[in-house]
Amino acid sequence: MFVTPAYGQETAPADQGATETGIVIGTEVPHEAVEEGLFPPFNPESFASQLVWLAITFGLFYLFLKRVAMPRLAGIVETRSGKIAGDLDQAARLKEEADAAVAAYEQELAQARAGAMAIGQKAREAAEAEADAARKKVETELDRKLAEAEAHITSIKSSAMKDVGTIAESTASAIIEQLVGKADKAGVASAVKSVAG
Amino acid sequence: MAAADKVDPIHQFHINKIVPIEIGGYDLSFTNSSLFMVVTVVVASAFLYLATSGRHLVPTRWQSSAELTYEFIANMLKDSAGSQGMRFFPFVFSLFMFVLVANLLGLFPYFFTVTSHIIVTFALSVLVIGVVLVYGLAKHGLGFFKLFAPSGVPAILIPLVAIIEVVSFLSRPVSLSVRLFANMLAGHITLKVFAGFIVSLGALGGVGVAGAVLPLIMTVAITGLEVLVACLQAYVFAILTCMYLNDALHPGH
Numbered sequence: 001m002f003v004t005p006a007y008g009q010e011t012a013p014a015d016q017g018a019t020e021t022g023i024v025i026g027t028e029v030p031h032e033a034v035e036e037g038l039f040p041p042f043n044p045e046s047f048a049s050q051l052v053w054l055a056i057t058f059g060l061f062y063l064f065l066k067r068v069a070m071p072r073l074a075g076i077v078e079t080r081s082g083k084i085a086g087d088l089d090q091a092a093r094l095k096e097e098a099d100a101a102v103a104a105y106e107q108e109l110a111q112a113r114a115g116a117m118a119i120g121q122k123a124r125e126a127a128e129a130e131a132d133a134a135r136k137k138v139e140t141e142l143d144r145k146l147a148e149a150e151a152h153i154t155s156i157k158s159s160a161m162k163d164v165g166t167i168a169e170s171t172a173s174a175i176i177e178q179l180v181g182k183a184d185k186a187g188v189a190s191a192v193k194s195v196a197g
Numbered sequence: 198m199a200a201a202d203k204v205d206p207i208h209q210f211h212i213n214k215i216v217p218i219e220i221g222g223y224d225l226s227f228t229n230s231s232l233f234m235v236v237t238v239v240v241a242s243a244f245l246y247l248a249t250s251g252r253h254l255v256p257t258r259w260q261s262s263a264e265l266t267y268e269f270i271a272n273m274l275k276d277s278a279g280s281q282g283m284r285f286f287p288f289v290f291s292l293f294m295f296v297l298v299a300n301l302l303g304l305f306p307y308f309f310t311v312t313s314h315i316i317v318t319f320a321l322s323v324l325v326i327g328v329v330l331v332y333g334l335a336k337h338g339l340g341f342f343k344l345f346a347p348s349g350v351p352a353i354l355i356p357l358v359a360i361i362e363v364v365s366f367l368s369r370p371v372s373l374s375v376r377l378f379a380n381m382l383a384g385h386i387t388l389k390v391f392a393g394f395i396v397s398l399g400a401l402g403g404v405g406v407a408g409a410v411l412p413l414i415m416t417v418a419i420t421g422l423e424v425l426v427a428c429l430q431a432y433v434f435a436i437l438t439c440m441y442l443n444d445a446l447h448p449g450h
Contacts, residue, residue: 040210041314041382046230048223050212050316053231058321061238061295066287069245073267076252076260083254 168192206389210313210382230317233302233309241298266294273436278443285442288328292321293435300381300427304420312430313381318374325438326370333445344448373437380430384423391416 040046169185169192176183216227248263256264270290274282296312303310311317333341345362346355394412398405 040207040212041316041378043212045224046212046228046314047316049218049225049228050230050314051320052223052225053227053234054311054317054320057231057234057238058291058295061242062287062291064238064242065245065291065294069242069249070267070287070290072249072252073245073264076249076256077264077268079252080254 165192168195206386206393209309209385209389212314229309230311230314233299233311237295237299237302237311240302241294244298245294270435274439274442277436277439278446281446282439282442285328289435289438289442292325292438293431296321296377296434297428297431300431301424303381303385304423304427310381310385312377313385315374315378318378319370321377321434322370322373325373325441329441329445332442333448336445337448341445341448344444348449369437369441373434377430377434380426384419384426388416388419388423391419 169189172188172192173183173185176188212228212230214226214228215232218225218227244259245263248257248259251257251260253260267290270293271283271286274286274289278285299311302308303313333344337343345359345366347358347362350358391412395409395416398409398412
């Protein structure tokens, strides 16, 4: 506002009509036109009007931008960055969940593997124990049977040996009877016994 | 008269009253300048409002361009003034959008360029410096004046540096406003002069028409350049605003 009188002093009051008609000279010399007429941008007559209308229009524009346009733009931009941040968060969360699921799966797998191993081991041990027991049983049975058979053999052998004595006695008696006609049974027995001895 | 008007490169900067208004002896008429301030504000607001009305999670092209502008300025402010500077975000964003849309609209034929008037750019610069001063003094009190005595300067040099700093601080609103104003003004005059060559050469007929091709090519090329300048100057205005606001936030450097 303080500018207006300053420019006003510089340029003598000239009416608008004179300015408009004063310059119709030529294309090549715009400088002359400036000097002869009142160059419109330096004409202080219009300053007050321009300042007032600039204040009105720019003021309204400022208020419109501040109240309406910029909150709206800020809202759009914020919504977008919020949405992007939210989506990234969700993606990170989902990735964590997936990682956790993978870890759980792997742990279960390892557990199952360990369980399977243990079951196999147990089954193998049980089978071994069973086989051992069965073998032992069979062995004892065989031992028993062997002992029995040995005893039987021994008894058969002893009885056979006993029979051998009598057979020899009777054979010897029979031979003697054939040879001499008569045999002394006691003498034959003692003779056989001494031979068998 | 019509032909003469066409080759007058200054004509486009004239201010014409549309609705004459006079309050307290001041001429506050609704002019073509005021009209294009309104158009600028309406176009910029409509762009930001309609582009974001869908609130799509995956943005449409329009929404994407609005978001890009928003985040571009947000990052610019954060980079140069830190996260504390974000309190000025609505201010910087509306400045950038206003200047950008005003510059771009001015490139349409028969449209008035709001930013080609020094009073408009000066008012915006004074607004920026005013915000810097008021906020800086309110927040840091007299500590704000450390701005003029940067740390790490030998004591003997302090008075000299302080004078330089004060002068540079005071010239900021001037440089800020003149840079934008002069770029817009010069660009539009150049465009008009070259476009005028086409008309005057074309009026000669024959060789003139053939010769008019050159300024036509120039006009097309300069229009492209002016689009770049329009965006660049809005960017420069916004980033300088950010840097000045940084001084208000951190005067000790």
